Amino acid sequence: MYSIGQVSEMFHLPVSTLRYYDKEGLFPYMERRSGIRRFSERELEALRVIECLKKSGLEIKEIKQFMAWCVEGPATYPERKALFETRKQAVEEEMLRLQKTLDMLKFKCWYYETAIRVGSEDRLNEMLPDHLPPEIQKLYDSAHA
Amino acid sequence: MYSIGQVSEMFHLPVSTLRYYDKEGLFPYMERRSGIRRFSERELEALRVIECLKKSGLEIKEIKQFMAWCVEGPATYPERKALFETRKQAVEEEMLRLQKTLDMLKFKCWYYETAIRVGSEDRLNEMLPDHLPPEIQKLYDSAHA
DNA sequence: GTAATACCTAAACCTGACTTTATGTCAAGA
C-alpha cells in the first residue's frame, strides 16, 4: 500500500493530479484509512492504463467510462476490448500523420541548411519543386501529399 | 489571391480560426483590399507550416516567433533551422512514446480477447507475466519498460 | 508544547486555442 505522496514520486505526477483523477472517478476501488487514500497495486495498474489511454487521445470522462466497465465485471469484456481496438487504430493513424509531419520537418531542415549554404532562399526556391535531390524529393512529396 | 472563405474550404478550417491566426501574427505579410484579407500563395505556405509546427507540438506564440524570424530575413536562417531540428527531435521522441503506447494497447486487445475466450480475467491473471506467448510477452515488456 | 509535514476538501483560478456574439460595412441580385 502506498500513500498519495509515494505514488506522486513513482509516477512523476503532482499530488493534485492524482486527487483530481480520483475525484473524476478514475480509481473506483480506492481505499481510505481515516480519510487518507491508500493506493494498492490495483490503483497503480489503473494509473498505467490511464496514462496509456490518455496518450492514445482519450478524454478523462471516457477513461472514467472504462473504469465503470471494469467495476461492472466480465459482462463488459467486449466493450473494453472494443475500446482498446478503437484506440489502437487511432494511434496507428496518428503515427502515420506524425510521419508526414516528420517528413515535412526533415525537408525544412534540409531547406534551411541549403539556404544557409547558398546564402539566400531566393536562389533556392528556383529549384523547387522540380530540381531536388531524390531523397529530398521524397520528403517533399510525402509532406505535401 | 483567395478570400478567407475560399481558404477556409481549401484547408477545412473555420473562418474564425483563420482570423484568429491572423490576429496572433501568423500571417505577417497578409494584404488587404479595403479592409478585406487577401490570401496569396505565401499565406497558403504559411498555413502549411503552421499546421506542421502545430502537429509537432509548438504553441501559437512560438509559431508567431518563427514568422517574425521570416520577416527579419536571411540573418535568422540559423534560428529557423534550429527550430526545425528541435521539432524534428521532439516528433521522433513522440513517435517512440506512441510506439510504446501502441504496444500496450495491442497487449490489452490480446488480454481482453483471451479473457472473453477463457471467461474470466482471474484465470488469465494467473498466467501473468510469466506464461505469455512470446509475441505477447514482447508487447508486455515494451509497454511496461 | 509547538513546529514542521503530509494528508484532506471545496471552490476558485488558470491556460491555450479557439468560438460565439453583437454590431457594422459593402456589393450583387430580385
Place this chain on the structure above:
DNA sequence: TCTTGACATAAAGTCAGGTTTAGGTATTAC
C-alpha cells in the same frame, strides 16, 4: 430599394485538464 451573403471588429464565452488557495486534521520531530 431591399435583402442576402460574405466580409470585418472587439469582446466575451467555452472547454479540458489541471493547479492553486484557503482552511482544517493528524502524526512526528524537537
